[in-house]
Amino acid sequence: MIHQFTTARARKSNKKLKMAVKELILHMNGGVGETSYASNSLLQRTVISMVKPILEESIVELCGALLPKCVNIADLGCSAGPNALLVVSEILDSIEAASQKSNHKLPSFQVFLNDLPANDFNTIFRSLPGFCKKLEEEKGSKFEPCFIAGVPGSFYGRLFHNNSLHFVHSSYALMWLSEAPKALGSKPELLNKGNICVAKTSPPEVFKAYNEQFNRDFSMFLKSRAEEVVPGGRMVLTTMASFRSDDPLTIWEFVGLKLNDMVLEGLIEEEKLDSFNLSYYAPTKEEVKKAIEEEGSFELQRLETFAMDWDMYIRKANSSLDKQARAAVMATGIRAVGEPILSNHFGEEIMDDLFKRFKDDVVDHMETYNCKYINLVISLTKKHP
Numbered sequence: 001m002i003h004q005f006t007t008a009r010a011r012k013s014n015k016k017l018k019m020a021v022k023e024l025i026l027h028m029n030g031g032v033g034e035t036s037y038a039s040n041s042l043l044q045r046t047v048i049s050m051v052k053p054i055l056e057e058s059i060v061e062l063c064g065a066l067l068p069k070c071v072n073i074a075d076l077g078c079s080a081g082p083n084a085l086l087v088v089s090e091i092l093d094s095i096e097a098a099s100q101k102s103n104h105k106l107p108s109f110q111v112f113l114n115d116l117p118a119n120d121f122n123t124i125f126r127s128l129p130g131f132c133k134k135l136e137e138e139k140g141s142k143f144e145p146c147f148i149a150g151v152p153g154s155f156y157g158r159l160f161h162n163n164s165l166h167f168v169h170s171s172y173a174l175m176w177l178s179e180a181p182k183a184l185g186s187k188p189e190l191l192n193k194g195n196i197c198v199a200k201t202s203p204p205e206v207f208k209a210y211n212e213q214f215n216r217d218f219s220m221f222l223k224s225r226a227e228e229v230v231p232g233g234r235m236v237l238t239t240m241a242s243f244r245s246d247d248p249l250t251i252w253e254f255v256g257l258k259l260n261d262m263v264l265e266g267l268i269e270e271e272k273l274d275s276f277n278l279s280y281y282a283p284t285k286e287e288v289k290k291a292i293e294e295e296g297s298f299e300l301q302r303l304e305t306f307a308m309d310w311d312m313y314i315r316k317a318n319s320s321l322d323k324q325a326r327a328a329v330m331a332t333g334i335r336a337v338g339e340p341i342l343s344n345h346f347g348e349e350i351m352d353d354l355f356k357r358f359k360d361d362v363v364d365h366m367e368t369y370n371c372k373y374i375n376l377v378i379s380l381t382k383k384h385p
């Protein structure tokens with residue numbers, strides 16, 4: 001009996017350990033150096049600015065329905081770098097505008113910046129004194145205090161006290177699953193041979209396995225937030241998406257093609273590639289809608305997709321860059337996101353070669369295929385009981 005008890009406990013703690021290891025592998029490149037996420041997150045910043053009208057609309061409606069003395073805000077999957085604080089300023093500005101319009105006294109703010117434990121929170125924390133000083137200078141003495149805290153942990157579980165959040169934001173984080181589908185297995189002969197995510201050559205079982213993993217994770221996300229968000233509270237979530245669930249044209253499929261080239265040249269073992277699956281899935285509008293309706297705690301206010309060419313955000317920021325220069329920006333952008341997880345499996349020593357291949361070939365690929373990022377914005381209100 002005692003033996004059984006010990007084994008069950010050991011199994012449980014092993015499971016927890018595995019989870020902890022997974023959560024330590026997924027993170028963006030830290031610091032502020034050349035390949036850091038902080039210096040290479042223009043794509044994500046462009047998406048945040050494109051979603052701003054929906055964020056403002058949601059905040060105006062939130063402030064019309066409830067304006068507490070202290071507004072509790074969470075940004076989930078904030079990463080490290082300027083985007084986290086850009087989102088915070090946009091939210092504070094919108095609340096300030098909405099409360100002035102309705103002649104309410106400005107509330108104070110408690111902002112929670114969440115990411116996985118391996119995130120480089122220090123880079124954000126170092127920029128906080130400058131951010132708070134700027135806020136004070138811009139807003140003047142009428143502005144109520146803004147308290148900012150880091151919350152390490154997975155958003156596929158509870159992070160906050162019951163009924164404590166008024167506004168939740170998340171951008172470009174929900175396409176990262178809690179894990180790659182177990183059904184794909186890790187043995188080389190298994191299903192998704194030659195690919196690192198859902199790809200053109202993936203069999204239907206792969207779509208199904210990823211889709212089921214997304215459903216489990218997104219339901220858990222909604223269930224956890226349902227406990228934490230006050231009735232009438234709001235969420236604006238942006239994620240990478242697909243128009244069809246078997247639409248494979250993600251940038252990660254292209255990274256997989258470059259890894260395949262390296263296998264053909266003998267630079268990576270075939271089994272290494274075959275046994276790797278990214279914990280990444282871009283859901284469709286319909287899949288998201290169904291999960292929200294099934295979970296039942298949130299009312300859907302808006303569900304909108306917008307597509308943009310892979311290099312649109314670079315052309316928008318600097319129209320004079322030629323194709324090769326744009327390819328270099330795209331390669332450092334994807335490296336800032338993918339390097340920790342890819343180097344953990346394939347080894348740091350192949351990273352320069354992999355992303356050089358990405359840079360050299362991405363323009364040709366874009367000219368051959370219709371390569372677009374598809375974004376999905378989800379605006380929700382927590383239902384009253």
Ligand SMILES: C[S@@+](CC[C@H](N)C(=O)[O-])C[C@H]1O[C@@H](n2cnc3c(N)ncnc32)[C@H](O)[C@@H]1O
Pocket residue numbers: 026027028041044045048076077078079080083084114115116119153154155156170171172173176177178337
């Ligand atoms: C591409 S970054 C986006 C960061 C930021 N929101 C932006 O728009 O620039 C995605 C972030 O989501 C985080 N993330 C992924 N899965 C997560 C999870 N289960 N819980 C919390 N954060 C997660 C990653 O660690 C990463 O920092």
